[in-house]
Amino acid sequence: ADVIKIMASGGSGRNERFPPWQAQYDVGALEGAVDEARRVGRCVIAHARGVEAIRNCIAASVDVISHCTWETPEGHRYDAELTEEIAARGIAVDPTVVAGFNAARSPAIPAARRRRLQDVLPVRYAQWRAMWTAGVCMLGGSDAGTPFVYFDQPKMTARLLVDEIGMSKV
Numbered sequence: 001a002d003v004i005k006i007m008a009s010g011g012s013g014r015n016e017r018f019p020p021w022q023a024q025y026d027v028g029a030l031e032g033a034v035d036e037a038r039r040v041g042r043c044v045i046a047h048a049r050g051v052e053a054i055r056n057c058i059a060a061s062v063d064v065i066s067h068c069t070w071e072t073p074e075g076h077r078y079d080a081e082l083t084e085e086i087a088a089r090g091i092a093v094d095p096t097v098v099a100g101f102n103a104a105r106s107p108a109i110p111a112a113r114r115r116r117l118q119d120v121l122p123v124r125y126a127q128w129r130a131m132w133t134a135g136v137c138m139l140g141g142s143d144a145g146t147p148f149v150y151f152d153q154p155k156m157t158a159r160l161l162v163d164e165i166g167m168s169k170v
Contacts, residue, residue, distance in 0.1 A: 004037045005066070006030070008046040009053030021050035021071040030060035045094070051077055058085050064092045064139065067099075070127055076120065078127040080134070087135040094141035095128045097160040102148040109148075125164040132165055 008025055010018030018024060025033075030046065037044045043063035048054045049071045057065050065086070070078045086093065103109055104117035132138050140161055144151045161167045 002042065003045055004033065004042050005045045005047065006033050006062075008048040008057050008062075008065075009050040009071075011047075011049075019050075019073070020069070021052070021073055023050060023053040023056055025053075025056065027056045027059045030056055030062065034060050034062055051079060051082075054079075055082060058082060058089060058091065061089055062091060064094055066094045066141065066143070067096055068093045068128070068131070069095075069124055076123050076127065078130060080130070083131050083134045083136060086131070087137075090137070092137040092139050093128070093131060094139040095124070095161075095165070096141055096143040096149070097125075097128070097164065098153050098157045099143045099146065099149045100124060101156070101160055102150075102153075106148050128165050132167055138165065138167060 006025065008023060008030060010020045010022045010024065034044050045064040045066050046057045046062040047066045048057045049067045049069045051070055051072055054065060054068060054070065070076050100117060100121055104114055104121055106114070109117070128138065138161065140154065140157045142153055142157050143149050144153070
């Protein structure tokens with residue numbers, strides 16, 4: 001493997017055992033993964049949707065936080081101080097913008113869930129825009145291979161990063 005990806009938090013919310021806001025590893029476990037990966041010259045990308053998992057990833061100095069959607073059991077809670085720490089440590093963020101965009105429009109998802117996704121997308125876009133403005137390096141990954149995310153969508157990802165997050169076209 002060239003890159004190590006670790007599930008620092010729960011997934012998409014369909015798994016009640018591991019909701020997206022719940023950290024799956026403490027800082028020590030994440031530090032162990034980062035240390036071992038770096039020992040063999042690899043970087044660590046951490047799937048982190050919940051605030052606690054994001055905080056743990058920052059403390060462990062992962063290389064990239066994937067998703068970074070600032071979720072809690074009560075909803076989204078963006079944290080400007082943690083964002084400053086992400087920027088200061090040089091941790092990149094891959095918001096996987098195309099994943100939510102596609103899911104919010106997919107007829108394969110029940111209508112009520114699609115509406116919730118459509119309602120939350122502007123919140124996520126605003127959070128990611130604030131991160132970009134704060135100096136966080138934002139990446140254009142897609143999470144391709146997961147449901148509703150396809151390998152042929154880099155142009156859509158770029159368009160969403162520019163149109164919704166406000167990243168420069170340059």
